[in-house]
Amino acid sequence: MRIGLRILLGYFLIVGLAAWFLLNVFVAQVKPGVRSTLEDTLVDTAHLLAEVVADDVKAGRVDQSQLLARLQSFGRRRVDVAIDGLNKRSLNYRVYITDVQGRVTFDSSGKDVGKDYSRWNDVYLTLRGEYGARSTRDAYSDDTHAVMHVAAPIMDGKDIIGVLTVAKPVSTVQPFVERSQRIILTRGAVLLALSLLIGMAFAYWLNRALRALMLYIADVEAGRKATLPPLGNNEIGTLGRALEAMRNKLEGKEYVEELMHTLAHELKSPIAAIQGSAELMQEDMPAAERQHFLNNILNQNLRQKQLIDKLLALIRVEKQQRLGAPETVALRSLAVEVRADVSARMLVRGVTLETFIDNLIVKGDRLLLRQAVGNLLDNAIDFSPPGGVITMRAEEVGNEVIVSVADCGAGIPAFALERLFERFYSLPRPDGAKSTGLGLPFVREVMALHGGRVTVENAEPCGVRARLHLPLVLVS
Structure with a gap:
């Protein structure tokens, strides 16, 4: 399970449990809170009325009391009142008075006068000087239909x-209880949903940042070109920058060691040839032989220069992780420039170049693309026989632009196909010249910078075909 999903589930579990606990507490406390408020109101009302009717009870004028008569008519009054959105259409107080023996002497409902209430807690406890109250269920078995009595x-x-x-019946306040519970549950559900959305957004952000970092690490581990994605100024960004700095140091050290080893190995041959020719030129010899050894020194020195120049160019593209400012490149104009670059060599070798370039556009570094296509043409010229024809094409295939260069030479031996992109590996040219072995590795790195690839294969019926696969740029 991905860490982002685990964090989301953990966050939602914590928020859900907290919300469930709080909602249960709130919902469970609404009903007792309302009942306590009702009881408090009844206590005030009971003591107020007890004080008002005390003189009539003392004088034994309960039946003639004008106040008590009005309390009887009070229950028959009709009202139409909206309380916080709920309508109240009747009055629900019942008032009754008992004597010191617990018998009912007055009942505003008129139904229980003369009955013995001495065993009811409200009367029994009050006569003993304690707080008397009771809640009695009225015809139903649940608490919502109970009647609260406060004495x-x-x-x-x-x-x-x-x-x-x-x-007073508890059912009269039940709509307020239910309304409050509904509000709490509704708003709690909204709060839970918002918490989930916030958690999903946070998990998405975290998972996206971690995924970008993991893709970067995978590219680095596989040896592909990769740039650190923008991760922000947070702990993940700091971790990414630390990994990139560590990568640069490790790769730089390894790269330098490998580079110095291979460069020293490749320079041994021209240095030895120059040393041998220089030693021989110290002796007396005919002018023709002296000129031969001098030419050898110059050729070997030129070879060293080409090797170093091409190696430096390869180093630049290998260490470059992305293109600085990509531009649109029209392949037709690029082909014209590359043809001009190799025209002198083609004339010397006696080969011709045929181009079939569609009106296509790619995006990238024009100079690097020009050098990459030029390297492919250099190889094709080197391996083409005198009078041979080189074909260069550029066409759209699927979502790619493929630039191909094909010669009519002898082709590549099977043992060399897997080593073509190794640094300093090269096949002998038909004229015996030796290449630096850095052209195809350079082309591969340029293609990687452009999000493409290069392939080289033997063609039918003869020769070699090299292809550059570049992403297609749509022209509006």
Whole structure:
């Protein structure tokens, strides 16, 4: 499982558990909170009414009390009130009074006058001087249909002469409980969804940065050209820059060691030839022989210069990880420039060049592409017989532009096909000349910089065909 997905799942698990816990706490506390608020209101109301009716109860005028008569008519009043979006259409208080024996002497509902309530907690506890309250289910088995009863003592000085109870159905506040629970659950779900989206965005960002870094590491490990992607000024960016710095140091050291070893090996032969010719020229010899050895020194020195120049060019493209400022390159005009570069050598070798270039455009470094095509033409000229024809084509194949150079020489031996792109490896030319063996490695590096590749194969019926595969650039 990818680290980004693991982080997302871990984040969502933590957020989900936290949200579940908080929502459960909030939802579970809404109902008790509302019930406590209701009970607090009933306590205030019961004590207020108990204080108001105390004189009538003391005087035994409960039946003639104008206040209690109004409490009876209070329950029949109709209202139409909107409370926080919920409509209230009836009044739900029930008030009853019991004497010191617990018998009901007044009931605003008019149904239980004379009954013995002495065993109900609201009356029983209040008569004992304690806080009296009870919640009794009314016809249903769940708490939402219970009726809350809160009592207050009716006092005559320090003596309790009766109990006044105010009752209210819990169902009257249940819509407010359900509404609050719905709001909490809805907003909790929205919060959870937003948390998930934030987590997904964070995981995507982290996974994208790590994936870019891993692709860079894979390219480096495979020896491909790779540039460090933009990772930002964070820990991942710091890690990427540290890896790139370490890579540059390690590759630089290894590259220099390999380069010095191969360069020293390749320079041994021309240095030995120059040394031998110089020693022989110290002796007396005919002018013709002296000129022969002098020419040999000059040729070997030129070979050293070509070797060093081409090696420096190869080093530049090998160490270059990307093109600085790619430009659009028209292949027809590029072919004209390359033909001019090799025209003198073709004239000397007696070969001709035929070009078949479609009106195509690629994107890249014009000079490097010119040098790469020029190297392929140099090889074709070297291996073509006198009077031979070299063919250069540029055509669109699929989503690629293929530039091919074909000669009519003897072809490549089977044992050499796998070594063509090795540095300093070269086949002897028909005229006995020796190449630096750096042309095709240079072409390969140029193609890698352009996001393409180079292939070399024997052609039918004769010769060799080299192809440059470049990404196609669409012309609007």
